[in-house]
Amino acid sequence: MTVSNFTRRATMALIAAAGFAAPAAADVDLAGKTVEWVIPFSETGGSAKWANFFAPLLSEELPGNPTVVVKFMPGAGSTKGANWFQNQTKGDGTLLFGSSGSTQFPYLLGDPRVRYEYNDWNAVMASGTGGVAYLNADDGAKFDGSANGLKDIDFIYGSQGATRLDLVPLLAWQMLGMNVEPVFGIKGRGDGRLMFERGEATIDYQTSSGYLGGSAELVANGDAVAMMSWGALDADGNIVRDPTFPEIPTFKEVCEATDGCETSGEAWDAWKAFFVAGFPVQKLAFLPAGTDQDIVNTYTTAFEAVVARADFPKISSKRVGKYLVFTGASAQTALGTATNVPDEAKAYVTTWLKDAYGVELK
Amino acid sequence: MEAFATALPALGEAWALILQPVVLGYLVLGVVMGLAVGVFPGLGGIAGLSLLLPFMFGMDPILGLALMIGMVAVVPTSDTFASVLMGIPGSSASQATVLDGFPMAKKGEAARALSAAFASSLFGGLVGASFLTMFILVARPIVLAFGLPEMLMITVLGLSMVAVLAGRIALKGLAAAGLGLMIGTIGEADAGGSLRMASYDIPYLTDGLKLVIVGLGVFAIPEIVSLLRQDRSIAKGASLGGGWMDGVRDWFANIWLSVRCSIIGVVVGVIPGLGGSVVDWIAYGHAVQTTKDKSNFGKGEVRGVIGPESSNNAKEGGGLVPTLLFGIPGSGSMAIFIGAVALLGSGDIEVGPSMLKDNLDITYSIVWLLALANVVGTILCIAASGGIAKLTTIRFTYLAPFLFMLISFAAFQSGQNFEDLLALFAIGLIGIFLRRFDWSRPAFLIGFVLSNPVEKFTNQAFQIASFRFRKGFDVGMEYVFSPIVIVLIIITIVSVVLGIRQAKSIMAEGDVKSGSKRAPLVFLLVIGGYFVAALINANAIPDYNMTDKVIPLFIGGFSLLCCVILLVQMMRKPEGDSIFADKEVAGEDADAPYGLWSTLAWFGALIVATWFVGFILALVGFLVSFLRVRAGAGWGKTLLLTTLGIAFMCLMAGALNRDFPPGLLQGAADLPWPLK
Incomplete structure (x- = not known):
């Protein structure tokens, strides 16, 4: 296992810089302990970045300042690590698990490899992201806020697989009546952007950080046209404009403007359910099943303190974007919205995956 | 030329940044850490970089870069120790080096091979950096010119190196490459997610086999087992000829080969998505094709070391281009590197398209820190090579248990599953029999390495091409037959034609004697049987997932055809024909005092014991009993060596x-x- 070892010495410097003191420890004291934060992906992915960002901050806020190490357990599209975590009973606060949309989707779609149950675990932190779809310059000229002018065009899209987060853009384009042919088998959204830049793909989407890192420049140079963001959730669970991209219309707006696209009904409910599971509540940190409430509270307090840091908005904007970080009870609520997908929505997506792409999970 | 006007001042600033004593100090520190990690096979730069990551938070950017680059740069240099001295390919960068480097070590020329390799590495690194300094300014459109058809053709060019390495019987070489390709398709398909020769009940197989395991299994295990059976030192007669100066002289005598291979390294390294997997094989093929007397390849030809080693360090430089210009990592260690750069300083350096515009001085610092790290690393390695080469004079029975320890640990790191050890053992068995019956192991490995790219690029290029053809015939043709593709096709054809002509003189396994029909025939039937099973399995994939079945069906069918022809030939030809090559008939293996199975059983026992009591406890038992029983060491020596081994681990x-x-x-x- 690969590990990032955050020593106390390094974090002490950060504490001093931030002007924060460790919160008063109730009965829980993790001094001298090592907290393992297990990520079910390789050290090169987005979840690794996410955990590596939070680990030193968390170490600083936990009572006793334990060393927080990030360990990687990749395999079987993250189901291997999640299955392993399901069997962990070490409820003494020295084990933390990070899941991502790629862990949530197989769970929702009934992937046969899934032997884990989200509801057994204790969510202590959740964070989200957004996404933006964009078109090549030629076809983008025909985009007028609705997809009416795009219905006769054949688009090509570099995709990681229809059962991954790509499910959200693919379903959205299909609901708009667009013909988007996915080229499957690319390794990451970066490769998808490269395919778009080479002109092989004609439509693309990126998560917020990927969009800001590379695609925004294409749009600014006129080589691409931003089409829509997936949006963000407000406190009542409505889709509103993404705070990171307030100038880009949401899919909901584009759908309303497009003939034949409905923002209610079976398809819409299914899209929204999977959007929520994949984006606004994309990454979650869990303590194992059966952990003492004291320890859960300790972690909640620690994550709250991390988010309350004066410099948190600044240092987090590059790593996790300008999105809400949920802690404690609200993380648990977020988990609820992300995993309680109605059976009709699941059935709709399962049928659609089979009809459109021949994908069957069994 | 306007670009160069801004480049020169930036280059000056970069050197001013680099040439500070504290920066150089961090660089040397990184290099030393990188060397320590690199000698450990299978860990590579990812492990080292992850270790540095926590310290990058808020660190002065140039210091952090010096530390990280020092570490990454020398991994392809120091892993040469394992590949030359032990025949263990430490990473994909050093696989081709094993082919001639290890035979040189067996001839007692380890120091010469090492210093030739290091000199080539150093030179390659410098050529790479110089080339990049200019190239990085104009690279963006060139990188974008490499679409899927172009990448597919480069992969095919890599695959065409099988022609050179196929061995005496071309069909066997082709079937070996086919087997490698088919084993590479095991697991969940990238495109449609269908399972090939795998089941959700065995989750390990759905991820496919890792390169580290296949590389170790095919090259390291057969050699370790063979040497152990012979109970001798790696260098025959335990004598060391050829000092390190000879190696440097060898490199200088072949400097143009080194230049060409360096450029191959940079250019292929620049193309995102291919990474380093093909570079060393293309360079090796090039070295073979440009050498007049080919008879020594596979037996310890120094040009076979210089070629791949010149290319693999240059490739690291080339790999920086997609990383820095597009923010798309060319390798796992580059992915961590990108993440780490964002932690540096105030987090203002954003790897990606803005790198050239906003941070050209930093970009140049990275390029030249890489070159400088190569220089420092190489000098340290050359200085150490004479001493480390003495390992090859030790009685191998004392080395082997520690090598089993190292490769088991390395294999486990690739996936952290107990099954990693089983897979290593299984692939090791395949490697042992490929070696015994003179089926080309390099061809097998090339097939495995290129299996995923071949399948991926074929499917994707086909899909996009058919999309273009729907728009118009000329649009499609323009896409498929771009000038780059045509040039690559010509190079591939030339290389195949030359390769087939030359293949017969290159005997990677040496001159293997032939014996009775039975054993080679049984092996052929087993391989053929696997192809049949894989074909049936692939055919069962539903048609709407055509992308997942077409390559296994095509490759499997072709390989099965090779096997059938071989079978007919075997039935017709008399015993003693070269088609029945078998190392157990005559030669080193046949005369060895120990049998194959009893030797392999030791390794098997280590794995079984690990399953019961975990690795470290199993290792204690393994080392003690091996040293006592097999090596016949006294209790004092046994305990001392065991303690040292466990402590090192x-x-x-x-x-x-x-x-x-x-x-x-x-x-x-x-x-x-x-x-635990």
């Missing part, structure tokens, strides 16, 4: 925060590290 694993394979015991009881 724990020290390395502890420093890198790595775990060991757990066993049933660890499942039942909570033990402290390193026993």
Whole structure:
């Protein structure tokens, strides 16, 4: 296992810089302990970045300042690590698990490899992201806020697989009546952007950080046209404009403007359910099943303190974007919205995956 | 030329940044750490970089870069130790080096091979950096010119190196490459997610086999087992000829080969998505094709070391282009590098398209820090090579248990599953028999390495091409037959034609004697049987997932055809024909005092014991009993060596925060590290 070892010495410097003191420890004291934060992906992915960002901050806020190490357990599209975590009973606060949309989707779609149950675990932190779809310059000229002018065009899209987060853009384009042919088998959204830049793909989407890192420049140079963001959730669970991209219309707006696209009904409910599971509540940190409430509270307090840091908005904007970080009870609520997908929505997506792409999970 | 006007001042600023004593100090520190990690096969730069990551938070950017680049740069240099001295390919960068480097070590020329390799590495690194300094300014459109058809053709060019390495019987070489390709398709398909020769009941197989395991299994295990059976030192007669100066002289005599291979390295390294997997094979093929007397390849030809080693360090430089210009990592270590750069300083340096515009001085610093790290690393390695080469004079029975320890640990690191050890053992068996019956192991490995790119690029290029053809015939043709594709096709054809002509003189396994029909025939039937099973399995994939079945069906069918023709030939030809090559008939293996199975059983026992009591406890038992029983050492020596071995293992694993394979015991009881 690969590990990032955050020593106390390094974090002490950060504490001093931030002007924060460790919160008063109730009965829980993790001094001298090592907290393992297990990520079910390789050290090169987005979840690794996410955990590596939070680990030193968390170490600083936990009572006793334990060393927080990030360990990687990749395999079987993250189901291997999640299955392993399901069997962990070490409820003494020295084990933390990070899941991502790629862990949530197989769970929702009934992937046969899934032997884990989200509801057994204790969510202590959740964070989200957004996404933006964009078109090549030629076809983008025909985009007028609705997809009416795009219905006769054949688009090509570099995709990681229809059962991954790509499910959200693919379903959205299909609901708009667009013909988007996915080229499957690319390794990451970066490769998808490269395919778009080479002109092989004609439509693309990126998560917020990927969009800001590379695609925004294409749009600014006129080589691409931003089409829509997936949006963000407000406190009542409505889709509103993404705070990171307030100038880009949401899919909901584009759908309303497009003939034949409905923002209610079976398809819409299914899209929204999977959007929520994949984006606004994309990454979650869990303590194992059966952990003492004291320890859960300790972690909640620690994550709250991390988010309350004066410099948190600044240092987090590059790593996790300008999105809400949920802690404690609200993380648990977020988990609820992300995993309680109605059976009709699941059935709709399962049928659609089979009809459109021949994908069957069994 | 306007670009160069801005480049020169930036280059000056970059050197001003680099040439500060503290920066150089951090660079040397990084290099030393990188060397220590690199000699450990299978860990590579990812482990080292992850270790540095926590310290990058808020660090002065140039210092952090010096530390990280020092570490990454020297991994392809120091892994040469394992590939030359032990025949263990430490990473994909050093696989081709094994082919001639290890035979040189067996001839007692380890120091010469090492210093030739290091000199080539150094030179390659410098050529790469110089080339990049200019190239990086104009690279963006060139990188974008490499679409899927172009990448597919480069992969095919890599695959065409099978022609050179196929061995005496071309069909066997082709079937070996086919087997490699088919084994590479095991698991969940990238495109449609269908399972090939795998089941959700065995989750391990759905991820496919890792390159580290296949590389170790095919090259390292057969050699370790063979040497162990012969009970001798690696260098025959335990004598060391050829000092390190000879190697440097060899490199200088072949400097143009080194230049050409360096450029191959940079250019292929620049193309995102291919990474380093093909570079060393293309360079090796090039070295073979440009050498007049080819008879020594595979037996310890120094040009076979210089070629791949010149290319693999240059490739690291080339790999910086997609990383820095597009923010798309060319390798796992580059992915961590990108993440780490964002932590540096105030987090203002954003790897990606803005890098050239906003941070050209930093970009140049990275390029030249890489070159400088190569210089420092190489000098340290050359200085050490004479001493380390003495390892090849030790009686191998004393080395082998520690090599089993190292490769088991390396294999486990690739996936952290107990099954990693089983897979290593299984692939090791395949390697042993490929070697015994003179089926080309390099061809097998090339097939495995290129299996995923071949399938991916074929499917994707086909899909996009058919899309273009729907728009118009000329649009499609323009896409498929771009000038780059045409040039690559010509190079491939020339290389195949030359390769086939030359293949017969290149005997990677030496001159293998032939014997009776039975054993080679049985092996052929087993391989053919696997192809049949894989074909049936692939055919069962539903048609709407055509992308997942077409390549296995095509490759499997072709390989099966090769096997059938071989079978007919075997039935017709008399015993003693070269088609029945068998190392157990005559030669070193046949005359060895120990049998194959009893030797392999030791390794098997280590794995079985690990399953029960975990790696470290199993290792203690393994080392003690091996040294006592097989090596016949006294108790004092046995305990001393065992303690040293375990201590080394724990020290390395502890420093890198790595775990060991757990066993049933660890499942039942909570033990402290390193026993857990």
